[in-house]
Amino acid sequence: MNKTFHSDASGKKSSVAANPSPCPLAKKCGGCQLQNMSYPQQLRWKQGKVERLLGKFHSVEPILGMEYPYHYRNKVQAAFGLDRNRRIVSGVYQSSTHRIVSVDSCMIEDRKADEIIVSIRRILPLLRIQPFDERTGQGLLRHVLVKRGFASGQIMVVLVTASPILPSKNRFVELLREKHPEITTILQNINPGFTSMVLGEHEKVLYGPGYIEDTLCGCVFRISAKSFYQINPLQTEVLYSKALEMAQLNGTERVIDAYCGIGTIGMIAARQAGRVLGVELNRDAVRDAIANAKRNRISNIYFHCADAGEFMEEMAAEGETADVVLMDPPRAGSDLAFLSSLVKLAPQKVVYISCNPETQARDLTYLTQKGYQVCAIQPVDMFPHTNHTECCVLLIRQNRSHNFSRPGR
Ligand code: SAH
Secondary structure (H helix, E strand, O other): OOEEEEEOOOOOEEEEEOOOOOOOOHHHHOOOOOOOOOHHHHHHHHHHHHHHHHOOOOOOOOOEOOOOOOOOEOEEEEEEEEOOOOOEEEEEEOOOOOOEEEOOOOOOEOHHHHHHHHHHHHHHHHOOOOEOOOOOOOOOEEEEEEEEOOOOOOEEEEEEEOOOOOOOHHHHHHHHHHHOOOEEEEEEEEOOOOOOOOOOOEEEEEEOOOOEEEEEOOEEEEEOOOOOOOOOHHHHHHHHHHHHHHHOOOOOOEEEEEOOOOOHHHHHHHOOOOEEEEEEOOHHHHHHHHHHHHHOOOOOEEEEEOOHHHHHHHHHHOOOOOOEEEEOOOOOOOOHHHHHHHHHHOOOEEEEEEOOHHHHHHHHHHHHHOOEEEEEEEEEOOOOOOOOOEEEEEEEEOOHHHHOOOOOO
């Protein structure tokens, strides 16, 4: 095994196993930016990044890493195309190009998902289906997306095609299920556009229910092709447990789950809260969230399909209040509309989960200037080997009676 020696903080030489399986495609793919570091080094790198960006607000708890930081990605996407010799390739786009780097297996992706994608590559010539060629606009199959429920083992395969007609589709389904009987649903998604988005608007279910289910923190979640679901379920449980530990709910609070996706955090929180309102922009995710609440018989959660900023502004304008806001925005962080209405709503606690400590630092600067104090910072390693850093922050409102007047009160 590959070993590197480096000095630890005390200056002593220590031996730390370097990544035992460095990836041969590392440079071309560019997905695992930290893979030359051993896992403990990666954790130190992320800890340092969070301390640099957020340390001015509060001390930072030690990052929570994974015991086995491989093959954790339960959602795998592969682009399909032809190489120079007109052989079918599937994999990832070479960094900043549209050339496909062929991938058979990847150290962070689910093994079964990778096997299924290789099988599809082999099935295509048998059915005379061509991958889509971006330059000529010819061919059919653009991408394959595989999602696997970590606890349930259910597997969804999505064939993304440039046009609606998929010749021999029944035979395709038959061949794929013969090879992988563990697949529980197969969909065709149609993406005719000249776009870098993987999925198009329309989809057809070719086999099974059209969605998969998975269990997270004791709740069952329905996941469809387009809805967001955390890609590392083991660490998601670690993250959500921390978030709820920070929220310290006592069964009576009015909670907002902003940017709620399919309702995961909100539903887990609902078991310990008075009432939860989830807000999310993606219509499919909201549909899944409503179905999830029914499926888990949770009756104290409500979902709204809206821009989180606009929703919060309306709530503030109507004089509504909240005790706790759980927020988990995309990489860009929150907008000013959201943050200013958050301050108007004046919840006692805000638990801010972020996958981008840079935008989180910007948003924390705003909130701390408007009367909130950062009381805990907990990084969690959701994406080993990549430079992505997830962090959960607790904010508590200060001087409740002096600085704020609640609208409508
Ligand atoms: N909390 C969820 C999802 C977090 S990802 C989970 O952990 O699973 C961020 C989510 O924010 C995505 O589902 C995305 O669709 C949604 N989103 C992005 N911009 C938004 C906006 N302006 N208003 C509401 N939701 C938004």
